[in-house]
Amino acid sequence: MKIAIIGGGPAGLYSAILLKKQRPGAEITVYERNRADDTFGFGVVFSDATLDNFEKYDSPSYRRITQEFAYWDDIAVHFRGTVHRVGGNGFCGCSRRKLLLILQERARELGVTLMFEADIEDEVRFADADLVVLADGINSRFRDRYIEHFQPEVDLRSNVFAWMGSTRPLDAFTFIFQETEWGPFIAHAYQYEAGRSTWIFETDPQTFKRAGLEGLNEKQSADRMAGIFGWFLGGHQLLTNRSMWRNFPMIRSKRWVKDNMVLLGDAKATAHFSIGSGTKLAMEDAIALADAMQRAPTVDAALRQYEDGRREEVEKTQHAADVSLVWFEHVDRFWDFDPVQFAFGVMTRAKAITYDNLTLRAPDFVSEVDKAFAKQVRAKGFDVDVEKPVAPMFQPLRLREMELANRAVVSPMCMYSAKEGVPGDFHLVHYGSRAIGGAGLIFTEMTCVGRDARITPGCTGLWNDEQEAAWRRIVDFVHVNSAAKICLQLGHAGRKGATKLMWDGMDRPLEEGGWDVLSASPIPYFPDSQVPREMDRAAMDAVKAAFVQAAERGEACGFDMLELHSAHGYLLASFISPLTNQRSDAYGGSLANRLRFPIEVFEALRAAWPSHKPMSVRISATDWAEGGITGDDAVVVARAFAEAGVDLVDVSTGQTVRDAQPVYGRMFQTPFSEQVRNEARVATMCVGNITTSDQVNTILAAGRADLVALARPHLVDPSFTLKAAAWYGAEAVFCPPQYLPGKEQIFRNSVRDRQDFDDLKIKAKPKTRAELKAEATKPLAAE
Ligand SMILES: Cc1cc2nc3c(=O)[nH]c(=O)nc-3n(C[C@H](O)[C@H](O)[C@H](O)COP(=O)(O)OP(=O)(O)OC[C@H]3O[C@@H](n4cnc5c(N)ncnc54)[C@H](O)[C@@H]3O)c2cc1C
Ligand SMILES: Cc1cc2nc3c(=O)[nH]c(=O)nc-3n(C[C@H](O)[C@H](O)[C@H](O)COP(=O)(O)O)c2cc1C
DSSP states (O other): OEEEEEOOSHHHHHHHHHHHHHOTTSEEEEEOSSOTTOOOOOEEEEEHHHHHHHHHHOHHHHHHHHHTOEEEOOEEEEETTEEEEEOOOOEEEEEHHHHHHHHHHHHHHHTOEEEOSOOOOOGGGGTTOSEEEEOOOTTOHHHHHTHHHHOEEEEEEEEEEEEEEESOOOSSEEEEEEEOSSOEEEEEEEEEETTEEEEEEEEOHHHHHHTTOTTOOHHHHHHHHHHHHHHHHTTOOEEOSSOOOEEEEEEEESOOEETTEEEOGGGTBOOOGGGTOHHHHHHHHHHHHHHHHHHOSSHHHHHHHHHHHHHHHHHHHHHHHHHHHHHHHTGGGGTTSOHHHHHHHHHHTTSSSOHHHHHHHOHHHHHHHHHHHHHHHHHTTOOOOSSSOOOGGGSOEEETTEEESSSEEEOOOOOOOOBTTBOOHHHHHHHHHHHHTTOSEEEOOOEESSGGGOSSTTOOBOSSHHHHHHHHHHHHHHHHHOSOEEEEEEEOOGGGOSBOOHHHHTTOBOSSSOOOOEESSSOOSSTTSOOOEEOOHHHHHHHHHHHHHHHHHHHHHTOSEEEEEEOTTSHHHHHHOTTTOOOOSTTSSSHHHHHHHHHHHHHHHHHHSOTTSOEEEEEESOOSSTTSOOHHHHHHHHHHHHHTTOSEEEEEOOOSSTTOOOOOOTTTTHHHHHHHHHHHTOOEEEOSSOOOHHHHHHHHHTTSOSEEEESHHHHHOTTHHHHHHHHHTOTTOOOOGGGHHHHHHHHHHHHHHHHHHHHHHHHHSOOOHHHHHHHHHSOOOOO
16 A cells, blocks of 8 residues: 655654554654654643543554653643632643654654655545545645635634744743733743743734734834743743744635545544643554545545544634634633633633532632632622632622622523413413522523414513413412512514414424514515514504503513513514614614614603613524624624623524524523623623533623523423522522522532532542652652
8 A cells, every 4th residue: 555645744744653663564654744853832731531541542652752751730720910720630741842843753764655845736646545645734735725625714813923933941831921012912822842832922903003013023022021921921921933923814624635635634624722731632543544445345435534524623623713713812701800700711611621520629719719709799789708718600790789699591482382372370380480599690581472473482571461371370480489580571473473383393383363463574484484564663662652651561470671672573673683674764774773773762762661670682693694683783782781781691503594604502592691791891692502500600700690500401491599509508598498408409419419429520530740740759758
């Protein structure tokens, strides 16, 4: 077998090693345009898990690599004169140059031919090769040559960065967030060998310009960085080596394989440096390719297996890298945060590290985070314990004069079980049991302001006395039997009205018994849905009046709070999104115009709703569709409602158009809440695939939302909050007297369960290499 590998970076060399081990008889050649030792860059990092993989696949190179490594366990975050350190991270750093020399040596030893100063123009010369590995890096000539086939998507990120080195020793992966007269600068730094560390400097394009970095040469920009970070460098030099300022390209390729050619490493996909995974991805690609070549009967089949089997893992890493890079791009959102909360945000930015996970690894740090959170709550006038605070989830919140005992919320959920809009016994039990279950706030399902405002025949309403009496019964039950507050969500279905019950076909038009529907523009939801009537001024006045009357009935029922549903493509949302609003009057066109009617309705409600009671608005912060609402628009929308007196923005997404492409995942809507909260400076509630109290605490402690709503988890577990309270030892959680023995038992058992769980986790976690090294070098205690 003949294998040609273009590119002698980590991907090319490691694939040569693994393939040669597998097929000693194969003729394998690596073509590298540079000389053997003129590699660029400073250090690379690997996690313990990645090193375990290397050990399994090629122990000689693993041993040489690890001999050369610098190990560290801590991440240190420097911000506004403070430093917070968190241990247990298990990372290693190595010089990129040494790594490549080790891989070259190992490849040679195995019989791979290494051709340096061989700049490959095209692959024609490899016509007789069975396999051509394209490992030619981020600017891959071969990916671009077959651009129509590989279909790479290159997303050039806005921040600029430069890779430098230093002689400054470091004992932790170090993030320095530095305020300057021009704006924020960030340093990501780690040691990779004795006396050498990598320094990646990053800033936003405006700060870059203001700092006069444009047009400076390497030496001049290194001097400028040394000026900014000199207090930390302590006289150590900054070193440069092709350290130009660049924008990071996030690359994703639709295809990785063409005939017998396969893209590996940066050539096929990149991952932002802030999660330190570029070299890891490149070498793990090589492992995946070697595995596929081992298993599959033909090269063709192997390449297919490689692409199919590896894609998900790469995309997961890229997703984590995306989330992380966005955090760094928007660091100004958190710039006025308490430093410990800021550090918590840095640690938890990419979802893998959470509140509970940090509690296990760095209990003092989390205790400081809890205290800072409690202090903020105390500053709002609550008499909470700041020395031994409860977890953020159990801290109270005040909106106008409404006080919530905790931050867990039952999200609005249609039950499709009302008769002519009247909530019945099912609703009483449903809302009642969730209130007893301990959540601080319960939302009603979307309750419609008129018969023709309903989504389905099963939706609840509040337009007549019978409905008002039925809701009052529910509200009274909640108030008498729980500590929960209850919020009425009012809505109008718009073009999604006159549709079937959820279990008969979500959003599908009713076959009989339907009613006429309204919308901002006459665009049906499905092609076969009813064409809605474009609202004229008279219809707007009628709808506004219906909202006000329903709010007045809501007040008569005793609801504590009112939410205006302006999300999910329903009537008011249909005005906000350009995808559903194509009007040419004062209610269409610019976002300000599109907001006009929803704001008008909100203002009318605000005037009718008692001034001591809070109001929220639910928005879709993105349509997940080309040309639709984006996170930046959502900030404008939130500001407009805030000016009109909203107390909380309930940040949901999507459901505007049928062909949207949402990116689901754990806590997938939380970034929008974070953006709205910290850019529009308004309290937010986040929601969406949040399933654990650990996630609730992580979100709250990092300042990504003020309340956290859970919908589906509450369907199967009304006592979600009570159970979480037991886990976190939040004794003050409400429990009706009838259920107290149950509360006592679960609190008692939770202490033991939690201890067992923590022990198990600690036991199951192998020691990091840094811990093992520290143990091995520890002097023996004197007898
Ligand atoms: C200049 C530079 C500095 C870096 N510094 C660091 C760092 O300090 N720390 C870190 O963690 N990561 C660093 N990275 C990023 C990280 O190393 C990459 O994610 C990782 O190297 C990807 O490995 P790869 O093998 O896919 O690509 P690369 O390491 O980029 O290797 C590709 C190789 O292909 C060669 N090549 C390209 N075209 C041709 C051609 N037509 N013919 C022959 N050879 C060709 C290139 O010379 C290069 O050696 C750096 C990358 C570069 C390019
Ligand atoms: C059965 C069901 C009914 C829903 N009904 C409503 C509703 O009436 N009003 C609303 O704003 N959102 C409604 N939603 C959306 C939820 O409030 C929530 O935003 C969404 O389910 C995501 O949260 P989750 O991942 O915790 O379920 C509904 C969701 C479900 C599962």
